[in-house]
Amino acid sequence: MYSWDPDILIGYEIQMLSWGYVFDRAKFLKIGLAPRLSRIPEQKIRSQIELTDNSLARYKTDLFVIGRILLNVWRIVRSEVTLNIYTFENVSYHVLHQRVPHYSFETLTEYFNQDSHRWKTIEYYLMRCRSNFLLLNELDTVGLTSEFARLFGIPFYSVLSRGSQFRVESMMLRIAKPMNYIAVSPSPDQRAMMRAPEVISLILEPESRFYSDPVVVLDFQSLYPSIIIAYNYCFSTCLGNVKNIITDESRQFGCTTLRVPLATMKKIKEDYTVSPTGLAFVKSNIRKGVLPRMLEEILNTRVMVKGAMKKNKGDKALERLLNARQLGLKLISNVTYGYTSANFSGRMPCVEIGDSIVAKARETLTRAIHLVENTPEWKAKVVYGDTDSMFILLEGATKDEAFRIGREITKRVTELNPVPVKLKFEKVYLPCVLQTKKRYVGFAYEKEDQFEPIYDAKGIETVRRDGCPAVAKILEKSIKMLFMQRDVSLIKKFVLRQCQKLIDGKASTKDFVIAKEYRGRSSYKPGACVPSLEISKKLLATDKRAEPRVGERVPYVVVYGMPGLPLIRLVRRPIEFLSDPSLRLNAAYYITKQILPPLNRIFSLIGVDTNAWYNELPRSLRSAAFVPQSNDLIQKATISQYFNSLRCPICEIVTNHGICCKCQSDPQKAILLIQDRLRLMERAHCKMKELCYQCIGVRLCDVQCESLDCPILFKVLKAKHELVQASHLRKVIEVFSSRS
Ligand code: SF4
Known part of the structure; x- marks a missing residue:
């Protein structure tokens, strides 16, 4: 740090891990690390490190090191890329297109404590550090943020940490200052006294149905900014309500008061327009407002920038820069209306102007x-x-x-x-x-x-990202079939096939992982039954630094349990589910609560009741699934774990006799089939392991990766569990061999 003196420090998650952990560790060891990293050591560091551990978990704010910029990479990625889960591994895969393994802290500690394996821990952390750089580079975070900072006239870190109002205000004040205007600074009390907005945007209730004829979609280009420009709506052009416009007295206007002298009104004569809410604004020939002026400049500059982008096609660096600039301009023009109507959090809201824009x-x-x-x-x-x-x-x-x-x-x-x-x-x-x-x-x-x-x-x-991927896949395929083939019987067949796969335990577990955003412990009501909260409580019980961050998406699956157990007790972390072969995905829950309701919302519009489809499945199939019974180590705790397979393990037809009568009558064929099955299982396991070896770059006898974002992990564990079943099948061979 002393030799390089960097301006920017980064970490993937800087509160509980990386820098947050280093700061806490230093604090525990009574080393004053923060002043040493700061460029102004005597200034007190502003960070939540000084707060208690409990509040540390709740706080959404980042750490600060005076004189340096500390970037929390996952939060930056979260605002830039739309993903289901923002784990380091998932982000690496989607942004850098590379699979990276994930090791638990136990595994890493174990490696570190062994002389022959210590390099693995070091290599792993080096890979994470390198990937952080690559992520920021790929997203061009520093370049884009610098460009936005220049464009809006605000500091670099404010681009990332402050809201859009800060940007609007900065740009607005740049224009207002040469015109000799100053912005009003109402107190929170004055803001609270302001009346609530009275106009909402026009949203029609659609005629809900399937349309086989063309439906044309037309939209107004940047409607709110265009209205501000076209009708000259601004703080600086408003004359107040048209009803009492001819008066010398002050009247309520936003958080403050407005007085237009009679002499001025006489000069204006009829040169004003009246908004649908009855507010009068002078026309632009009398005085052009600050907001219209700002937006006009923004929209014109954006057109110019887009033109320059077209001219410089091929120059990647310049194109990226120009694209960042035009995006920033678009963003500002779209949030200007919000600046006028943010009556709670805004700095200078004016509900009359906000209402006028929406009404127009x-x-x-x-x-x-x-x-x-x-x-x-x-x-x-x-x-x-x-x-x-x-x-x-x-x-x-x-x-x-x-x-x-x-x-x-x-x-x-x-x-x-x-x-x-x-x-x-x-x-x-x-x-x-x-x-x-x-x-x-x-x-x-x-x-x-x-x-x-x-x-x-x-x-x-x-x-939407609040369901599981399987729902999105099944729904999308069904809708496409409806649009293309328009044959409901085919859709029904497809959906039932997917349900059957889930019931038989043949569906990919990864597709049934639900990820919901965690809002922080204090945001939930006491006793709230929320899966992400439940999981976070479990994590906290084992490690107080393991609590998910506010805004983080927490993955979970729903498993079968004893009848009558509340749903919240059936929620498991995916890693728990994968490491316990006795747990089964709760097919009934997934089908009736996740898959069928969204399908029904679409298909009920054409008169099809998809909920009835599930009831048409034979009852025996609805509860059938294979559970390896040979693993004596697994303590059976739920009813589902006692279920025997209703399918013959050899030919897979439904039977109540364990092995079906047909297979029992031909033991030689059965032995051949079982041996073939065993061979396939072992081959599948080896193939998956080979993929992992390629990923981690070394042939370890046991790959300890726990990357839940990698589909290979699910396949590896599935293959592993199937091998457990192999011992059961070998016993069957022994029985058949002794008979013949
Ligand atoms: S499961 Fe295997 S392939 Fe996937 S990330 Fe881990 S080591 Fe790599």
Whole structure:
């Protein structure tokens, strides 16, 4: 540290692990590490290290080292990449496209304590350090953050740690200062006194059904910023409510008061517009507002930057830089409305302006809907609308006609609105399903000459991350089958096959791992039955540093248990599940509570009851699954562990006799089949182990990897458990051999 004097320190998780651990360890050993790392040693370090351990777990804030930037890599990745789980291994795989093993602390300590294996622990941590650098490099975090800092005029660390309001304010004040304006600084009490917003954006209730005709999706380009520019809505242009505009007295305005002298009003005459909420704003020829000026500059600069990107295609570094700049500009323009209406957390909110913007947007969208529905030549009907978008059904139209009519509508609506309000053609859905507000799915075409549609879903389980991957896969495949083949019997067959695989224990466990976000212990009510909280309690009981971070997604599976046990008692960590062969995935729970409900929400719209499908499975099959009975070490604690397989271990047909009568009558064939099965099991196990050897780069007799994000781990453990079954099969061979 002294020789390199770095500006930036990084760690994958800097609160409980890496730097957080080092600081705590130093504290325990009574070494004042923080001042030594600081560039201003005499200044007191601002960090939660000084807080008690209990609060350390709850705090979301990061550590600080004065004079250096300390980056928490997982939080940065979380805001940049959409993943189910943000473990180091999963992030490495998705961002760097490399599989990395995960060893438990016990394994690492064990390695470290053996002279011949110590290098493995060191190599492992070196790999993690290198990967942290590679991750930040791949995401271009330092480059992008520096660019944003320059663009918004805020410090580097504030780009990562502060919210969007901070950025808007910085840009706004840059423009306001030369105009001789200063921002008001209302107190929290003044903010609390401000009235609540009264207008909400227009969201229509969709006509929930399956649409086989084209549905055109049109949306207003940056509607709120466009409205601010077009109607000159700003703190600096508002004249107050039009009802009492001719008065010399002060009136309530946002958190403060507003007084427009009569003499000024006389000068303005009729040069003002009135918003739908009754607020008057001067026109831009009298005074151009700070917000419209800022947004106009942002939107114009963005167009220029995008043009420069097109010109410099091929220059990767410049393209990345320009892309970062245009993204930053887009972000700022989209959050400016939020700055005016953040009545609780905002620094300078003004509910009147926020309401005016939303009301004008409502009016613009309503006018567009009215035009669409009252133009007979289009034969169009608006079936859904949300804030700035319209879904227009064109009954009986072809795809080409839909494109033509859609473009005509955008042209007419854009002409009706002041510049820069613009309606944009988004896509044509053919076919699609509108489920509820903000939940729909369809095959999208974005261009006339596009032949292959894009599967496009919003808000439904195929794109949500709070279910398990199996649900998303089954639902997506079923919807695609509905759109392409339109044959419900095929979908039913497919879904039942997947259910059967799960019941038989043949489905991949990885697909049934559910990951839910952990909100921190204090965020749950006392006695709350939440799986992520339950898992965190279990982790805390063994290691107080093992509690998941706030915002971390905690994985779990649901297993079978004694009848009557509450569901929360059936929740297990995936590693617990994998290491205990007596546990089985709770097929009934997954099918009835996870897989079928989302399917039913879609298919009930075409009159199909998918819940009834499960009941059509034979009862015997619904409870059948093989459990290795030969492992005497496993203490049977749940009813399911006492179940015998209802399938013959040799030919796999359903039977109540352990080995079916047919196999019993032909022992020689049975022995051959069993030996073949044993050979396949051993081969599968060796193959999986070989993959692990390649991954860790060394041939260890036992791979101790616990990377739950790697599908190979699930296969390795499955193969291992099947080998347990092998001893049972060998006994069968012995019995048959003695008979023959
Ligand atoms: S399970 Fe095997 S392949 Fe997967 S990460 Fe671990 S060592 Fe690598």
